[in-house]
Amino acid sequence: MKFNIARPIHFLLCVVAISITCLLSCQKGDKYIFPDSNDKTKPGTVTNVKVRNFNGGAVLTYSLPNDQNLLYVQANYMINNKTVRQSKSSYFLDTIRVEGFQSSKDYTVTLTAVTRANISSDPVTVTVHPDTPYYEIVRKSLKLSPDFGGINIQGLNVSKSAIGLNMINIDPVTKKFVIADNHYTSSDTIDYSVRGYPTAPTTFGVFVTDDFGNVSDTLIVNATPLFEELLDKSKFFTYQTNSDSYIGYGGILPYLWDGFTTEGPGQAPWQTTIGPIPKPIQGTFGVGRTYKLSHFTMWVRSYGYANPEDFTIWGSNVNNPADAVTPGGAAAGTVSGDWTALGSYHFPDPPSGLPQGQTNAADQAFINAGVDFDVPFNSPAVKYIRVEVKDTWFGLDYTYIEEISFYGNPQ
Numbered sequence: 337m338k339f340n341i342a343r344p345i346h347f348l349l350c351v352v353a354i355s356i357t358c359l360l361s362c363q364k365g366d367k368y369i370f371p372d373s374n375d376k377t378k379p380g381t382v383t384n385v386k387v388r389n390f391n392g393g394a395v396l397t398y399s400l401p402n403d404q405n406l407l408y409v410q411a412n413y414m415i416n417n418k419t420v421r422q423s424k425s426s427y428f429l430d431t432i433r434v435e436g437f438q439s440s441k442d443y444t445v446t447l448t449a450v451t452r453a454n455i456s457s458d459p460v461t462v463t464v465h466p467d468t469p470y471y472e473i474v475r476k477s478l479k480l481s482p483d484f485g486g487i488n489i490q491g492l493n494v495s496k497s498a499i500g501l502n503m504i505n506i507d508p509v510t511k512k513f514v515i516a517d518n519h520y521t522s523s524d525t526i527d528y529s530v531r532g533y534p535t536a537p538t539t540f541g542v543f544v545t546d547d548f549g550n551v552s553d554t555l556i557v558n559a560t561p562l563f564e565e566l567l568d569k570s571k572f573f574t575y576q577t578n579s580d581s582y583i584g585y586g587g588i589l590p591y592l593w594d595g596f597t598t599e600g601p602g603q604a605p606w607q608t609t610i611g612p613i614p615k616p617i618q619g620t621f622g623v624g625r626t627y628k629l630s631h632f633t634m635w636v637r638s639y640g641y642a643n644p645e646d647f648t649i650w651g652s653n654v655n656n657p658a659d660a661v662t663p664g665g666a667a668a669g670t671v672s673g674d675w676t677a678l679g680s681y682h683f684p685d686p687p688s689g690l691p692q693g694q695t696n697a698a699d700q701a702f703i704n705a706g707v708d709f710d711v712p713f714n715s716p717a718v719k720y721i722r723v724e725v726k727d728t729w730f731g732l733d734y735t736y737i738e739e740i741s742f743y744g745n746p747q
Contacts, residue, residue: 373452379403381457382447391495392469392546393435396445396462400430405451413445413464415548436548437466470497475544475552478526483713484564484630484745486531487540487557489519498522500545503530504554505538513541529710531631533561564630567742569593571624575720577659581617584609584734589619592723597635597706597739605637607736616664617735618724626653627744628717629678633706635738639686639695642735646727648680649711651718664726668712675722678715683707692729706741717747 380401388395400406409432411423416438425432434445442465449457470493478491478501493499503517517530541556572593583589587607596603608617629651636643650662652674660673670677684707686692686699721742725735 373405375405375451375453376455377403377405377451378455379406379449379451379457381460382409382449383460385447385460385462387462387464389464389466391467391473392437392471392548393433393466394445394464395431395433396447396464397431398447400427401449401457403449403451405453406449407452408450410448410450410456411445412448413443415443416550419549421548434464435466436546436550437464437469438550439472440466440468469546469550470495471499471544471546471550471552474499474526475555478542478544478555480540480542480555480557480559482559482561483529484531484562484743486529486533486561487538487559488529488713489526489542491526493521493524493526496522496524498547501526502543502545504541504543505533527710529631531561531564535561535563562630562745564743564745567623567627567744569595569741573622573624575620575622577620579616579618579659579661580620581608581615581734582611583607587736589621592619592621592737592740595739598704599637599738605736605738608734610734614733616661616724617726617728617733618662618722620720620722622720623742624719626717626719626747627742628747629711629715629742629744631708631710632740632742633708634683634740635706636683636703637736637738638703639699640692640729642728642730642732644683644725644727644735644737645729646680646682647723647725649678650675650722650724651678651716652676652720652722653716653718654720657720662722662724664724668715676716676718678711678718679709680726681709706739711744 380403382398382400384399386397406427408427409425411432411434413434414420415436421436423432423434437443442463445462445464447460474491474493481488489501499521501519502515504513505516507514519528537558537560539556539558541554543554544552574589584607587604589606591604592606606619646665648664648666654674657674660675662672662675665680666677668677668679686695687702688696688699690696728735
């Protein structure tokens with residue numbers, strides 16, 4: 337049988353020729369030709385503009401001009417008496433967002449269509465009337481109340497907007513108001529205290545700012561901070577209960593209040609271990625007398641590993657309180673036998689935002705300075721305290737804590 341090799345070779349040559357022809361055809365015919373950027377023709381204006389207002393801003397919709405050289409639509413507007421803002425929207429879209437307005441009132445927005453040659457259309461002027469800006473809504477919700485060693489600030493931020501809360505008081509030297517504390521948040525609930533003030537009549541104020549430089553009016557009150565003191569750690573003592581953790585590597589509970597916030601020769605943290613029978617990660621101790629606690633400061637080794645991430649502080653004012661299996665993560669006010677949950681806390685995430693195991697020197701400095709936590713104002717007075725760790729950063733079933741300092745009012 338003869339095999340004719342000429343036919344397959346001829347077929348292959350035809351395929352190659354067709355492929356080259358198609359390639360050349362695609363390169364020539366499919367090349368996108370941009371409109372001429374040297375075309376100085378003035379574009380048409382946007383038309384049929386509609387306004388939808390929202391808190392602190394507005395969304396404008398419009399019909400685009402029929403210009404092939406159009407690149408974007410630009411909005412120019414003043415959000416207050418001194419700040420000019422500019423927003424741009426691609427020619428692919430028919431909406432533009434303007435925001436950051438100081439108040440709920442009429443503002444003028446000027447719209448222009450702009451070409452690739454940077455030629456602007458005639459301006460189109462529209463009026464917007466934003467709803468009340470969120471920073472003003474937050475300001476109206478604020479309440480200042482005396483707290484231990486300072487002032488408590490509460491309010492609502494339902495929109496979870498990024499805002500700044502600025503606490504002011506009178507400088508004793510200049511006799512003028514100065515900013516004493518800045519607090520930035522996007523949480524829906526505002527509840528924090530600024531401390532370090534004597535138990536004497538003091539003028540406090542707070543105002544709200546937003547990301548656009550707007551500033552609210554100032555809420556001013558005269559208040560007398562409540563007395564608080566650092567609990568005397570020399571009066572603390574271990575109150576061992578059956579549910580308390582096993583001690584690991586000699587890290588006895590009194591190391592929790594020995595005054596050393598970092599490790600070194602003769603300086604160690606309270607450290608638990610697993611042990612033969614599973615137990616909660618906790619330690620219980622007495623403080624020597626009854627206190628209404630106001631806040632506490634905790635020092636830990638670092639982020640990650642067995643350092644506490646979520647924990648609960650329990651208290652009891654009963655003489656020789658009976659042991660109870662207290663649930664970690666319980667809400668403040670939860671009662672378990674002789675014990676009441678004073679609060680459940682999450683140790684703040686690394687300020688750098690880095691993931692676990694990749695924290696930096698600034699994160700460590702934040703930890704080394706100690707982290708402060710508030711005890712709810714309506715918490716009961718206590719003379720016994722239990723620290724219960726619900727979760728550690730790496731999910732381990734043991735923990736270590738360098739030091740805890742409690743503050744409060746002796747009863």
